[in-house]
Amino acid sequence: MANPFTLGVASGEPMPDGVVLWTRLAVDPLNADPLRPGGMTPRAVEVRWQLAEDERFTQGLRQGTIQALPTWAHSVHVRVAGLKPGTDYFYRFRASGNLSPVGRTRTADDPAAARPVRFAVANCQRYEHGFYTAYRHLAAERPDVVFHVGDYIYESRQSAAVVRPLGPVPGEVSRLHEYRLRYARYRTDPDLQAAHAAAPWVSTWDDHEVLDNYRGRGDGSAAFLRRRGAAYQAYYENQPLRVRPQNGNLQMFRRRTYGLVADFMVLDVRQHRDAGSMLGAAQEQWLMSRLLTSPVRWRVLVQPLFFARRFVPGPPPNLRPDSWDGHQDQRARILSANVSGLVVFSGDVHNFWAGDLKADFLNPASATVGVEFVGSSISSRPPQTDGPAVLAANPHLKFFDDRRGYLSCVAGPDELRVAVRAVDFVDRKGAPVQTVAEFLTKGDGLTSENTSSK
Numbered sequence: 001m002a003n004p005f006t007l008g009v010a011s012g013e014p015m016p017d018g019v020v021l022w023t024r025l026a027v028d029p030l031n032a033d034p035l036r037p038g039g040m041t042p043r044a045v046e047v048r049w050q051l052a053e054d055e056r057f058t059q060g061l062r063q064g065t066i067q068a069l070p071t072w073a074h075s076v077h078v079r080v081a082g083l084k085p086g087t088d089y090f091y092r093f094r095a096s097g098n099l100s101p102v103g104r105t106r107t108a109d110d111p112a113a114a115r116p117v118r119f120a121v122a123n124c125q126r127y128e129h130g131f132y133t134a135y136r137h138l139a140a141e142r143p144d145v146v147f148h149v150g151d152y153i154y155e156s157r158q159s160a161a162v163v164r165p166l167g168p169v170p171g172e173v174s175r176l177h178e179y180r181l182r183y184a185r186y187r188t189d190p191d192l193q194a195a196h197a198a199a200p201w202v203s204t205w206d207d208h209e210v211l212d213n214y215r216g217r218g219d220g221s222a223a224f225l226r227r228r229g230a231a232y233q234a235y236y237e238n239q240p241l242r243v244r245p246q247n248g249n250l251q252m253f254r255r256r257t258y259g260l261v262a263d264f265m266v267l268d269v270r271q272h273r274d275a276g277s278m279l280g281a282a283q284e285q286w287l288m289s290r291l292l293t294s295p296v297r298w299r300v301l302v303q304p305l306f307f308a309r310r311f312v313p314g315p316p317p318n319l320r321p322d323s324w325d326g327h328q329d330q331r332a333r334i335l336s337a338n339v340s341g342l343v344v345f346s347g348d349v350h351n352f353w354a355g356d357l358k359a360d361f362l363n364p365a366s367a368t369v370g371v372e373f374v375g376s377s378i379s380s381r382p383p384q385t386d387g388p389a390v391l392a393a394n395p396h397l398k399f400f401d402d403r404r405g406y407l408s409c410v411a412g413p414d415e416l417r418v419a420v421r422a423v424d425f426v427d428r429k430g431a432p433v434q435t436v437a438e439f440l441t442k443g444d445g446l447t448s449e450n451t452s453s454k
């Protein structure tokens with residue numbers, strides 16, 4: 001067999017005692033044959049995995065075998081347990097005589113630990129819009145964990161202006177083999193592979209993993225649910241998730257806790273949407289009870305959509321109905337819980353933003369009840385946005401920048417620091433990264449430091 005590790009390796013879902021290891025075999029990743037995703041013959045392949053405390057695989061070696069099945073596009077998800085908390089590990093795979101690259105992963109901290117957690121937040125990586133240089137820089141930081149807040153792929157037809165072509169099947173994808181091929185295209189990128197190999201990831205999806213702006217069960221037709229099920233299956237096959245899809249659904253909302261410091265509550269703002277509810281009743285109940293009971297310093301919502309009110313001056317709609325501004329009652333219930341250390345991370349809008357969360361967004365004198373940081377995009381182009389005008393119309397918003405990049409963060413027992421890391425171009429390789437702003441919060445609103453934004 002030719003090298004089957006063309007899509008790289010990954011790990012994810014860190015817990016204090018374990019992680020998930022992932023790879024997907026693909027000898028010919030851009031093979032468009034519906035019956036041979038990744039160019040693989042439709043039969044099971046035995047994959048051997050190894051995990052150790054050192055890169056030469058001599059300390060504390062654990063290993064096993066798992067079957068890569070055609071049913072799951074020859075992806076494997078190895079749940080390794082019994083590991084030490086807050087510890088780096090290295091892993092690799094072997095299949096048909098080929099050895100994969102080595103990945104580095106890390107378990108979550110001990111539940112009683114108060115050690116700072118270093119994490120990155122990324123989102124929106126439309127392939128044809130540019131190079132993933134930001135991921136190369138993110139990988140070099142080797143964070144404890146990476147959160148991805150959606151638009152990992154774009155299902156859309158290839159854009160008119162292309163930095164690099166999608167290759168086979170450049171139209172809108174809607175069937176299982178097409179979603180699989182789109183993931184393979186994205187996953188062949190060496191910078192994305194480097195970011196996955198550098199740290200465990202915890203991902204949630206937005207709309208483009210299925211269909212632009214879809215909500216819940218869409219129009220309820222069998223055709224839409226079939227499409228959604230295919231997209232969810234391909235998502236699972238290409239992410240280091242702990243749970244697999246069942247009956248066309250995939251359980252996504254979950255928490256990942258780092259000691260006494262941070263409780264990351266990862267939200268699903270698409271699958272459970274129905275009239276008036278962004279999260280659905282069950283997810284909201286889970287979130288509210290966890291917000292009120294978790295014994296940690298920082299309660300962090302990890303989710304795709306702009307959370308604060310954002311009034312955009314000009315022609316209506318001035319508030320985006322697809323975002324939290326279209327679900328103000330549910331947002332108000334979350335904010336009125338008035339928990340300490342509330343932090344929201346979001347993405348979706350392809351520009352960086354930061355601001356305070358207010359008890360009443362229309363009253364600047366009302367209490368500040370949390371902070372929000374909005375990641376820009378790894379490569380996706382931004383819409384035309386008059387940042388200064390939006391800042392002026394929304395006094396709780398403090399920062400705007402229109403470059404591509406990611407957020408680099410440290411949550412500690414006393415303070416949370418967020419650095420906005422930006423690259424100046426993605427239409428060619430090699431952009432350097434710079435910190436264009438740095439924010440500090442002790443739990444009562446934002447303080448900005450070293451801000452050198454345009």
Ligand SMILES: [Fe+2]
Pocket residue numbers: 124125150151348349350380
């Ligand atoms: Fe996006």
